[in-house]
Amino acid sequence: MTFSLxxxxxxxxxxxxLMQFIPLNRINPPVSDDVQTPFIIKSLLKxxxxxxxxxETRWRGIAYIAPISWVLSSTVASGRNxxxxxxxxxxKKEQIxxxxxxxxxxxxxxxxxxxxxxxxxSEAQLNTRETQVLIQWINESLDEQ
Numbered sequence: 001m002t003f004s005l006x007x008x009x010x011x012x013x014x015x016x017x018l019m020q021f022i023p024l025n026r027i028n029p030p031v032s033d034d035v036q037t038p039f040i041i042k043s044l045l046k047x048x049x050x051x052x053x054x055x056e057t058r059w060r061g062i063a064y065i066a067p068i069s070w071v072l073s074s075t076v077a078s079g080r081n082x083x084x085x086x087x088x089x090x091x092k093k094e095q096i097x098x099x100x101x102x103x104x105x106x107x108x109x110x111x112x113x114x115x116x117x118x119x120x121x122s123e124a125q126l127n128t129r130e131t132q133v134l135i136q137w138i139n140e141s142l143d144e145q
Contacts, residue, residue: 019066024073026063029055033089041137045085048126052079052114055086062120075114097142104138107131 031054037045050056052075063072083099091099106113107126118125126134 016066022066022070024069025077026057026059026069026073028057029086031055031086033087035085035088037137040133044126044130044134048124048130049083050085051121051124052076052117053083053085055080055084075117100138100142104135104142107134107138 034054035042035045046054046056051058057076059072063069083103088096108131110125110131
């Protein structure tokens with residue numbers, strides 16, 4: 001059986017259209033115990049981290065087009081499992097300390113951990129000054145504990 005280019009394109013389009021009907025979890029659960037920080041720190045975290053690491057994800061239009069939506073939904077779910085600022089105060093102090101050390105490491109490395117996100121959302125990248133402010137806040141809060 002030979003397939004013509006027209007039939008292959010038709011089947012591909014049909015499969016892509018059917019993929020749109022696969023439901024995904026793009027729901028933002030309620031924020032129960034958000035991280036308590038000074039305003040500047042909170043704004044920097046919201047700018048660079050909250051889309052994947054909180055229950056305040058901004059689902060852009062592309063998040064509704066399969067198969068890209070599958071990747072985005074999976075990335076947000078795994079990001080929330082690692083660190084979720086919306087549930088920050090539900091954790092024990094030891095857990096918070098470990099997570100702060102990991103956050104410091106990721107912030108110091110820059111946007112290496114999610115290059116595609118920062119490619120599409122370059123406004124979410126932290127500049128050198130913002131990075132220093134966040135690292136200083138983490139260091140001070142680790143010293144307090």
